[in-house]
Amino acid sequence: MNEFRFFPQAASSDAPQTDAIYFGLVIVSGAVVLVVATLIVVFAIRYRRGTRVGRGAASSLASREFEIGWTLATLLAFLGIFSWAAAQDFVQLRPPPPGALAIDVVAKQWMWKTQHPGGQSEINSLHIPAHQPVRLLMHSQDVIHSFFVPAFRVKKDIVPGHTEELWFEATTPGTYPLFCSEYCGTDHARMLGDIVVMAPQDYGRWLAGQPQGDDLAKAGEGLFRELGCSGCHGENARVRAPPLAGLFGRPVPLSDGRIVVADEAYIRDSILLPKKDIVAGYEAIMPSFSSRLDEGDLTKLVAYIRSLAAQGAGP
Numbered sequence: 001m002n003e004f005r006f007f008p009q010a011a012s013s014d015a016p017q018t019d020a021i022y023f024g025l026v027i028v029s030g031a032v033v034l035v036v037a038t039l040i041v042v043f044a045i046r047y048r049r050g051t052r053v054g055r056g057a058a059s060s061l062a063s064r065e066f067e068i069g070w071t072l073a074t075l076l077a078f079l080g081i082f083s084w085a086a087a088q089d090f091v092q093l094r095p096p097p098p099g100a101l102a103i104d105v106v107a108k109q110w111m112w113k114t115q116h117p118g119g120q121s122e123i124n125s126l127h128i129p130a131h132q133p134v135r136l137l138m139h140s141q142d143v144i145h146s147f148f149v150p151a152f153r154v155k156k157d158i159v160p161g162h163t164e165e166l167w168f169e170a171t172t173p174g175t176y177p178l179f180c181s182e183y184c185g186t187d188h189a190r191m192l193g194d195i196v197v198m199a200p201q202d203y204g205r206w207l208a209g210q211p212q213g214d215d216l217a218k219a220g221e222g223l224f225r226e227l228g229c230s231g232c233h234g235e236n237a238r239v240r241a242p243p244l245a246g247l248f249g250r251p252v253p254l255s256d257g258r259i260v261v262a263d264e265a266y267i268r269d270s271i272l273l274p275k276k277d278i279v280a281g282y283e284a285i286m287p288s289f290s291s292r293l294d295e296g297d298l299t300k301l302v303a304y305i306r307s308l309a310a311q312g313a314g315p
């Protein structure tokens with residue numbers, strides 16, 4: 001049983017900043033409410049029927065300056081809040097730090113599947129080390145879900161067909177609830193999980209005690225052959241397709257002149273929507289595999305291609 005809390009625990013490196021912005025906004029809005037409410041009461045008493053106070057029109061010049069003054073003041077106040085929040089939280093939270101632990105997350109009606117780089121997988125739970133940035137690569141297998149961990153102050157919608165990224169650094173060992181915060185069908189309210197934050201050495205021990213699972217990249221290599229990918233992308237292929245060794249993370253020139261970086265999203269798109277980005281110098285002959293793969297298979301294939309990054313020379 002989770003004990004009732006008025007405010008969620010703060011267990012990530014970013015939580016204090018998010019809370020500062022939250023309380024800052026509460027204080028500013030509280031002050032505005034207080035001023036407006038006080039004025040309403042004061043005016044209601046002062047100008048009630050029968051009192052002998054002046055009710056003549058104020059001078060038009062003074063009221064114009066007053067209008068401009070308070071409009072500018074509120075504008076500046078809100079721009080200030082906006083840039084504070086944008087600079088402190090949003091911009092800083094966008095790029096995951098290099099060396100973050102990459103974990104795959106698949107959301108589906110109605111469960112969370114998580115997988116560690118070594119292939120260890122979990123259902124409705126995720127064990128992570130404290131004091132290490134963790135980068136989630138999230139996919140949905142059916143409808144829109146949303147990954148929400150109040151204790152880390154992170155929430156991200158997972159849209160089918162997209163690779164959604166989220167990163168955080170947990171600071172305090174403990175167990176924190178994970179919610180789906182986008183209505184996704186009958187059992188949405190039961191799409192829950194536990195995020196277990198462990199001291200780094202405990203995490204290492206936990207990981208070693210897990211059933212090894214299939215190494216994601218190994219499983220991906222099997223699929224790669226099974227699905228016939230190797231027939232075109234393999235070393236001795238007769239069909240000319242772009243080589244995949246050393247591809248991951250590199251810039252790729254496309255036939256329409258654009259240059260894109262071969263990241264997770266690009267590799268997924270190339271498997272599902274091969275006509276979208278044609279590599280310069282190649283024919284658009286690859287069929288789409290969207291009807292033959294589920295999210296788990298895709299994750300494995302992408303992990304395999306990611307693992308080829310270390311191989312510098314193409315086949």
Ligand code: CUA
Pocket residue numbers: 107108110144145146180181182183184185188189191
């Ligand atoms: Cu998944 Cu709501």
